[in-house]
Amino acid sequence: MLNSILTFxxxxxxxxxxxxxxxxxxxxxSKALILVRSKKExxxxxGSVTVMTTLSSLLSWVAxxxxxxxxWNFQLRAVAFLCCICVVYQxxxxxxxxxxxxxxxxxxDILSLSALNSAVFGSLIISSMQNYSLAGTIGYGLGTGIxxxxxxxxxxxxxxxxxxxxxxxxxxxxxIVLIYIGILSLxxxxxxxxxxxx
Amino acid sequence: MKKSLKNYxxxxxxxxxxxxxxxxxIGGLALPIAIMGTTxxxxxxxxxxxxxxxxxxLMLVASTAGKYIPLNLRRTCYVLLAAAILCGVSYPIxxxxxxxxxxxxxxxxxxxxxxxxxYRTETYAHHASPxxxxxxxxxxxxxxxxxxxxxxxxxxxxxxxxLWGRPVQTAIVLPSVLLPFFGFIxxxxxxxxxxxxxxxxxxxxxxxxxxxxxQGE
Numbered sequence: 320m321l322n323s324i325l326t327f328x329x330x331x332x333x334x335x336x337x338x339x340x341x342x343x344x345x346x347x348x349s350k351a352l353i354l355v356r357s358k359k360e361x362x363x364x365x366g367s368v369t370v371m372t373t374l375s376s377l378l379s380w381v382a383x384x385x386x387x388x389x390x391w392n393f394q395l396r397a398v399a400f401l402c403c404i405c406v407v408y409q410x411x412x413x414x415x416x417x418x419x420x421x422x423x424x425x426x427x428d429i430l431s432l433s434a435l436n437s438a439v440f441g442s443l444i445i446s447s448m449q450n451y452s453l454a455g456t457i458g459y460g461l462g463t464g465i466x467x468x469x470x471x472x473x474x475x476x477x478x479x480x481x482x483x484x485x486x487x488x489x490x491x492x493x494x495i496v497l498i499y500i501g502i503l504s505l506x507x508x509x510x511x512x513x514x515x516x517x
Numbered sequence: 518m519k520k521s522l523k524n525y526x527x528x529x530x531x532x533x534x535x536x537x538x539x540x541x542x543i544g545g546l547a548l549p550i551a552i553m554g555t556t557x558x559x560x561x562x563x564x565x566x567x568x569x570x571x572x573x574x575l576m577l578v579a580s581t582a583g584k585y586i587p588l589n590l591r592r593t594c595y596v597l598l599a600a601a602i603l604c605g606v607s608y609p610i611x612x613x614x615x616x617x618x619x620x621x622x623x624x625x626x627x628x629x630x631x632x633x634x635x636y637r638t639e640t641y642a643h644h645a646s647p648x649x650x651x652x653x654x655x656x657x658x659x660x661x662x663x664x665x666x667x668x669x670x671x672x673x674x675x676x677x678x679x680l681w682g683r684p685v686q687t688a689i690v691l692p693s694v695l696l697p698f699f700g701f702i703x704x705x706x707x708x709x710x711x712x713x714x715x716x717x718x719x720x721x722x723x724x725x726x727x728x729x730x731x732q733g734e
Contacts, residue, residue: 344623345697348548349632393618394607397626398600405593412589427589435596435635437549437627444623487709489716493545494709501701508698516692 327458334462369464376460408434534656552700561669565662576654579642
């Protein structure tokens with residue numbers, strides 16, 4: 320039991336900081352650049368990605384166990400994980416339509432963007448490749464969602480400051496934000512103890 | 518001047534998705550794949566094949582059958598169909614190199630949820646004729662492939678000192694070029710370059726036309 324809790328905590332932290340979805344794997348970069356325009360959308364997106372990664376990772380662990388038993392190759396297992404995400408997404412949509420139809424109308428676009436994106440799918444594939452335990456898989460999923468939300472906040476703050484700065488015309492918009500994310504990525508790479516290869 | 522601007526716009530619309538409105542450099546789509554999948558030319562070619570194999574057929578499906586699929590199921594259907602296509606395409610792609618999927622890691626499978634596919638099917642294919650949708654899919658796939666192949670060539674040569682796995686003579690080898698941070702910065706520079714080039718072309722066109730008018734007078 321204690322071992323499972325420790326694994327859960329360690330992998331949550333790993334996914335949040337050491338293997339941050341945005342800064343170390345560039346996952347959900349396109350969505351981050353589209354959605355970091357308003358604070359409300361940012362938190363809604365981050366929250367729903369966290370819910371999606373956590374719930375899908377639970378289902379994907381079961382799928383990973385059975386597909387490995389059946390001897391499926393990596394590509395087929397990825398399709399199975401995508402099916403898990405789609406099932407969770409459809410169940411969440413159905414639950415929201417039945418319980419909170421008004422909120423669903425407002426959130427359906429964000430929900431769709433947060434379900435079918437590379438951060439959710441990527442975290443499930445990584446958990447499967449590493450063959451984590453159930454606690455580890457859920458922890459990694461939760462950490463990915465929280466880590467992505469934190470990185471989106473950093474991008475949002477940076478983007479706001481960059482908009483007020485005197486940036487050359489050709490660098491305005493997407494180019495300067497990508498360079499900013501790159502510098503943050505390098506900083507985090509150094510912060511977690513890596514050294515640049517020589 | 519109006520006529521030459523019209524010609525410029527026509528030229529731009531003919532190359533829409535390839536040079537003008539490039540999905541990666543201008544649209545900011547499929548960035549994870551462009552940043553992480555461009556560490557070698559082999560990877561870029563494999564991802565380009567995957568892009569053509571998923572985007573083009575799905576644009577056709579979206580334009581012909583998209584309206585008959587309920588709105589909340591559409592994206593799910595497209596993504597699952599793309600994943601199934603990627604499964605089939607993995608066999609020919611595996612022949613490029615035995616270790617290609619180890620080298621690509623998670624990024625080959627992520628082509629199923631790439632934003633070019635989701636964005637173009639939603640915004641363009643549903644309202645376009647099948648032929649126009651397929652042409653748009655081809656243009657966007659070509660634009661994506663061009664960008665990732667150029668990035669991959671530069672990163673492989675500078676980062677590994679090889680091209681297509683074969684050693685090439687370079688003045689300096691910098692392995693840091695293969696890290697994600699450089700991918701972000703390099704792509705940012707490429708985006709700025711594309712934007713600058715577009716501005717330059719437009720301003721040169723206007724200047725030449727003005728000079729021509731003055732000489733005529």
